[in-house]
Amino acid sequence: MIKVTQAFLPNQSEYQAILKSSWDQHWITNRGPLVLELEAKLLSYLNANQIILTTNGTLPLQVALKVLGGMGEIITTPFSYIATTSAILWENCKPVFVDIHPDYLTIDETKIEAAITNKTKAILVTHVFGNPCDVEAIQAIAHKHNLKVIYDAAHCFGVTYKNESIFNFGDVSTCSFHATKLFHTGEGGALFFSDKALYESLFYSHNFGHNGPHDFSGVGINAKMSELQAAMGLAVLPYMNQILEQRKTIVDFYNNNIDFSKVRTFTIRENAQWNYSYYPIIFKSEADLLKAESVLNKAQIFPRRYFYPSLNTVPFASTQSMPVSEEIAASVLCLPLYAGLTADETKLIVTILNDAL
Incomplete structure (x- = not known):
């Protein structure tokens, strides 16, 4: 059986050697040395x-929305994994979908401004298959x-992007370290950000709101990564x-x-150094x-139909038609x-x- 992906596992003895210090100290959670x-x-x-660092890749979205979203409208993409839209709804915000670019597969930045209202609080969009959004245009908007x-x-x-970590763009970037990802911690994820003023609100929010052993800065959840x-x-x-x-090979x-007279793949954005994270092919139908x-x-x-379906068609988030996203979602397959x-x-x-094309 050849699966769409498979977790990379280091030698078990290497993992155990690193973990030994936690065993010796009986310290396996609460932001230990590891x-x-x-x-x-x-x-x-x-x-x-x-x-x-966080215990999975979805909680960072929820924490970022809690800190920055303010229960308003959130402009987002319909072409992403369900966690993106679910996090918006979970935080009592409203997803406002904007269609995607047919080649890059990321949100079409030229359509964002038309979706902005006086209720809009944030833009939450996905770098699809490791392909960056137009971060400069989005930041200008x-x-x-x-x-x-x-x-x-x-x-x-x-x-x-332009020799800068993609995680340094935007107010907050979130990442998943799920076992199927390029780099993984089994389950896991992270919040990345540049503004030091955001650190305390994000940190407290991912740790029950703790501001010291007995003080609380506000409401928080438990999103901490374990040792x-x-x-x-x-x-x-x-x-x-x-x-x-190996992935590049x-x-x-x-x-x-591949016979590209019958299918196509996506276009990596100019000035981006890609990470070979997924290989989508797009069929004619x-x-x-x-x-x-x-x-x-x-x-x-x-292979896997990823992302499918277009999130604007999911019953609990159903909204107006997004023709490009719907067409791509129906015809894309990750090898x-x-x-x-x-x-x-x-x-x-x-x-x-x-042979099948």
């Missing part, structure tokens, strides 16, 4: 400004209308160059061997996608891509796919 070490190493590796910007950067570990998760991150991080090299093979998917599945190859996928497996995927 969490602090991982935060410092990630800031250095990513050239990011500030970080708070936000500045003009006095709005906050939150990026769902779940797929963006290691991505840069068990941090140990996994510390064990995975040294392998990042190897992981990226697979991407290059796909780029050079949903029928063509379903045919190819069926043939691949019969060969025990399991298997992970460190450990062999050359023979990659050739098999392409051979079967091309």
Whole structure:
């Protein structure tokens, strides 16, 4: 069986060696030494400004919305994982969808201003498959209308734009360190931000509102990363160059061997250094996608319809039509891509796919 992705796992003894200090100290949560070490190493590796690690990748969205969203309207993309829209609704905000660009697959920044009202509090958009939004245009719109910007950067570990970490753009960027991601801590995530004035409100919000052992700055939740998760991150991080090299090899093979007369892929934004996080192919129709998917599945190859469906069609968030997002969501399929996928497996995927087109 060839799955769409597979978690990279370091040698188990390496993980256990890192975790030993927590065992010895009986300290496995509440921002122990391993969490602090991982935060410092990630800031250095990513050239990011500030970080708070979290126990998953959805809670950072909720914390950012709680701090910056203010129970108002949030302009967002319909082409993302459900967590993006669910977090908006969970925080008693209203998602206002704006359609996407057909090539970049990120929000169409030229349509954002038309969606702004006097109830708009923030823009929360997704860097899709690691492909950055037009961060400069979005920042200009936000500045003009006095709005906050939150990026769902779940797929963006290691991505840069004009040689700057993508996590340094916007008021807050969130990331997922789920086991299926490029870099992972099993489950996990992070808040990234540049404004030091935001640190206390974000930090307190992710730790029950604690402002010291017996004082509380306000309402908070428990979003802290554990030492068990941090140990996994510390064990995975040294392998990042190897992981990226293997994924690039697979991407290059796909780029050079898929029959692009029948399908297309997306366009990486100019001045962006991509991270080879996903490989989406876009069919001419949903029928063509379903045919190819069926043939691949019969060969025990399991790509994924990602993202599907377009979030503006989900019943609890249903809104006006978003024709580009709906068309892309119906016709996009992510091919298997992970460190450990062999050359023979990659050739098999392409051979079967091309035969099915």
